[in-house]
Amino acid sequence: MRLSVIGAGYVGLVSGACFAELGHSVLCIDNNPAKIDAIRSGQMPIYEPGLDALVARNVAAGRLTFATGIDAAISDSAAVFIAVGTPSRFDGRAELTFVHAAVEACAPFLKAGAVVVNKSTVPIGTGDRVEEILATVRPELAVSVASNPEFLREGAAISDFMEPDRIVVGVEDDNARAVAEAIYAPLTAKGAPLLFTRRRTSEMIKYAANSFLATKLGFINEIADLCEHVGADVAEVAVGIGLDSRIGRKFLNAGPGFGGSCFPKDALALLNTANDVGAQMPILERVIHANDLRKRNIGRKILKALGGSVRGATIGVLGLAFKPETDDMREAPSIDIVASLDYWGAAIRAYDPAAMEQAKPKLPASVVYCDDPYACAEGADAIAIVTEWNEFRTLDLARLKAVMRRPVIVDMRNVLSAAEVEAQGFQYDSVGRPGREA
Ligand code: NAD
Ligand code: UDX
Structure with a gap:
């Protein structure tokens, strides 16, 4: 045809x-x-x-x-x-x-x-x-x-x-x-x-699908935060609830909040459709609000890992794209995280396998872009893993530690094993999993 x-x-x-x-x-x-x-x-x-x-x-x-x-x-x-x-x-x-x-x-x-x-x-x-x-x-x-x-x-x-x-x-x-x-x-x-x-139903299916998935993510992120308070492990919770076929394991990876060109804009557009016809969507409204807050506040994990201040510290940010295997920076959590770190007085080094050119207009001019994770870690007081590119799952931790000023990793995608990282002498923090401070 x-x-x-x-x-x-x-x-x-x-x-x-x-x-x-x-x-x-x-x-x-x-x-x-x-x-x-x-x-x-x-x-x-x-x-x-x-x-x-x-x-x-x-x-x-x-x-x-x-x-x-x-x-x-x-x-x-x-x-x-x-x-x-x-x-x-x-x-x-x-x-x-x-x-x-x-x-x-x-x-x-x-x-x-x-x-x-x-x-x-x-x-x-x-x-x-x-x-x-x-x-x-x-x-x-x-x-x-x-x-x-x-x-x-x-x-x-x-x-x-x-x-x-x-x-x-x-x-x-x-x-x-x-x-x-x-x-x-x-x-x-x-x-x-x-x-x-019918046509209107099809148009609704797209918005309902994205808004539902956004809600699933908002929920698991909320559970992750609670896990940190009560000493439970959100990764295992995801497996445990995901085995229930009514829930499903997919889209239960806790992280720094959802981004990208679709979820944030589509959830907001659906909420506005509801407002326009006089309907209420209190669940979706909270999901959008909670995700915005999450992206703005998740940088505090780094602040906390470094004892409450990053002024004068150097932070290596691994991963900038809103997710792996893309160079798309639209609504990427890295934008808020880097902005917070910059505001709090940190110097930022960054590396992403694909998105660095797209990141430049969206991040502060002071960010130093590096050729690989080890260059990014050079002199750093902490490394923050913000996007779960596969290459960050197999980092040479000894090599990383050798070039850092302080061995601190804040893993916002839960890609590393706490036991392995801590065994290498790192202070390690992740999302919703018990660490040393849990
Ligand atoms: P995009 O911005 O990457 O691409 C849109 C393209 O349309 C641009 O290249 C632009 O130059 C071109 N364009 C605009 N007006 C034109 C015109 N009059 N004539 C010819 N070309 C024109 O957008 P996208 O990410 O591909 O998204 C497109 C739509 O699909 C959006 O509604 C988006 O919500 C939806 N969508 C996107 C994704 C995704 O993952 N990106 C997934 C599902 C649905
Ligand atoms: C999404 C929908 O999945 C897709 O069906 C639609 O056509 C377009 O929007 P996309 O934005 O490309 O696709 O990425 P997706 O893989 O859905 O991830 C969206 C966001 O959710 C990313 O920021 C990602 O990091 C986050 N996410 C996803 C999580 O934090 N945890 C997960 O378990 C899954």
């Missing part, structure tokens, strides 16, 4: 390349020419494992092409996917300008029977607005509007797309349903569940 994808960001580029891998002929459009130039020359604009090879393979096979403008080239597309950004507005609501602009731009070129599919995360009812725009620009044209939220995680985006837990499509007519069935046939043939709902 011929498909177009508007927006070549995380979602658009990954989806476009994956649709091509499934055998479709895909045109990926982004109005940022620098991005398209980079992709065409084999430089991926994002760090996503396996993406460069996937794109190269499908470009070489002639199934994946790129463009900077929306024009007649989309007119043979059976479906046009909208995958542009929907960032938080100043008031916490989702910014829909990019979605509306993309729909207006593609409307003149759509063929009869084409399906405009919203892959961006959009507030409930956005599909209706898209329909109105299309009816205004092309009153004579019979087109369908569908919702097909994307559930991929950064860092695991390709496997999430190719082996999804489920595909959700919200439709209001049989044409959209048939086109969606055909597009996803290669995945459903391999057993991927394809769930059809």
